Amino acid sequence: MDTKMARNRAELSGKLTNVLDSRSLTNSHKRIAEILTKGMTILDVGCGTGAITHGIAEAVGPNGRVVGIDSNPSLIEKARQAHGNTPGLTFETGDIYNLTYDKEFDIVTSARVLIWLSDPLKALKMMISATKIGGRILVADYNHKKISWEPQPPSSMLSFYSAYLKWRSDAGMDNAIADHLPEMFQKSGIEEIIITPQHEITKRTDPDFKTRIGIWADTASSRGVQMERDGFITEKEYMTAENEYREWMIQEAQSLTMYMLAVEGVRLL
Numbered sequence: 001m002d003t004k005m006a007r008n009r010a011e012l013s014g015k016l017t018n019v020l021d022s023r024s025l026t027n028s029h030k031r032i033a034e035i036l037t038k039g040m041t042i043l044d045v046g047c048g049t050g051a052i053t054h055g056i057a058e059a060v061g062p063n064g065r066v067v068g069i070d071s072n073p074s075l076i077e078k079a080r081q082a083h084g085n086t087p088g089l090t091f092e093t094g095d096i097y098n099l100t101y102d103k104e105f106d107i108v109t110s111a112r113v114l115i116w117l118s119d120p121l122k123a124l125k126m127m128i129s130a131t132k133i134g135g136r137i138l139v140a141d142y143n144h145k146k147i148s149w150e151p152q153p154p155s156s157m158l159s160f161y162s163a164y165l166k167w168r169s170d171a172g173m174d175n176a177i178a179d180h181l182p183e184m185f186q187k188s189g190i191e192e193i194i195i196t197p198q199h200e201i202t203k204r205t206d207p208d209f210k211t212r213i214g215i216w217a218d219t220a221s222s223r224g225v226q227m228e229r230d231g232f233i234t235e236k237e238y239m240t241a242e243n244e245y246r247e248w249m250i251q252e253a254q255s256l257t258m259y260m261l262a263v264e265g266v267r268l269l
Contacts, residue, residue, distance in 0.1 A: 003097065006118035006171040009226060011072070022211060023048075025055025029111045031196045031262035032138055033059065036107075041065040043105040043130050045096050045123075046113030048072075050079030054086055062087035067105075069094035096123045101130035111140040114181075118172030124188055131267045137190055138264040140198055143178040144168075146259035153216070153248050160220050160233065160241035167223075167232040181263040190265035200258040210249065213256045217245045 025033050029052050036042070036059040044053040047068030057066040068091045070076050079091045094100070096113070108127045114120040127137050144165060152158065165175050174180060185193050202212040224238025 003118050003172075006116065006173055007071070009168070009171045009173075009230075010116035011226075022208070023051045025052050025059065028052055029055075029109070029140060029262075030198055031140060031264065032056065032107065032109055032111075035136070035138075035264075036060055039063045040106045041104065041132075042067070043099075043101065043108045043127075044068045045099070045108065045110040045127060046070055046116075047079060047091065048075050050083045050091055052111065053079070053091070054083040054089065057083075057086045057089035060088065064088050066090075067092060069096075069099075071095050096126060099126040099130050103130075103132050103135075105130055105135060106132060107136045107138060109138040109140075112142065114139060115141050115144070115175070115177045116173060120174065120177060121184055121187070124184055128188055128190065128267055133267060133269070135267050136264055137185070137267065138262060139181055140260060140262040141178045141181065143259045143261075144175040146176075146178075148257045148259075149253070150255040150257075151252060153253070154241070154244040156237070156241040157216060157220070157245040157248070160224070160238055161216070163227060163233045163237075164219065164223060167227045167230060170230075170232075178259060178261040178263075181261060185263060185265050189267075189269060191268045193263065193265040196262040196264075198260045198262045200260055201255065203255045204253065213249055213253055214246070216256075217242045217249065220245065 038061045040060045042056050042060060044056060047053045047070050050068050053066060053068035060066060066089045068079060073093045076091050076093045083089060108131045114123060117123050131137055168175055182193055182195055202209055220238045220242035224233060227233045228235050
């Protein structure tokens with residue numbers, strides 16, 4: 001299993017890092033927002049720039065303990081600069097495959113992380129190890145095969161998207177992981193599994209429509225460079241996809257639906 005290739009391809013760069021900063025607990029990780037209570041201990045794995053983690057820390061209050069970890073030191077540095085003064089909140093550089101915690105947290109969570117891994121089952125088992133007996137594991141992730149645009153975007157974007165999915169699966173990533181999570185939870189011995197649809201729907205009437213539907217233009221510009229390097233697309237193809245998509249966003253786009261599930265369960269052993 002080539003975890004190194006997946007890790008290299010998951011590295012964020014360019015315009016895509018802006019997406020991390022625009023996320024928040026209530027709009028980007030709704031299910032955990034519903035189950036947080038004061039004083040809880042939470043581990044947020046793959047926390048990025050800490051926007052969601054900060055919201056978690058505010059929800060559990062200063063008597064809680066929240067740790068955000070990410071494998072990318074520059075994102076952790078950004079997280080510390082932005083949210084480092086929040087009581088009860090710390091950020092650490094760490095590896096999801098080698099978590100050092102043992103039965104420490106009430107909830108261990110990750111959002112939009114396992115879809116970037118070549119061995120998500122191993123990562124899930126590490127998350128379970130960090131969870132207290134009776135604690136909860138909560139994973140929110142996409143099925144990229146079930147995306148839908150209204151109307152269809154330009155064919156240049158559709159072919160970019162198809163190449164993007166191939167590039168990801170070539171590195172061992174599961175493009176449909178959302179729908180495989182319940183089975184992974186069962187295999188790992190997690191009990192009382194709950195599945196909550198969290199599909200991300202953005203419509204032209206939404207105030208942040210341009211930012212949210214624009215994620216695929218940003219993906220073409222940021223991931224396109226990596227995909228060209230890896231032989232999955234040409235520069236002309238990804239630039240055309242970005243430019244035609246931006247034009248389509250302004251002129252025609254009505255909505256985008258990203259299929260997402262939150263899957264959670266309890267560690268009993």
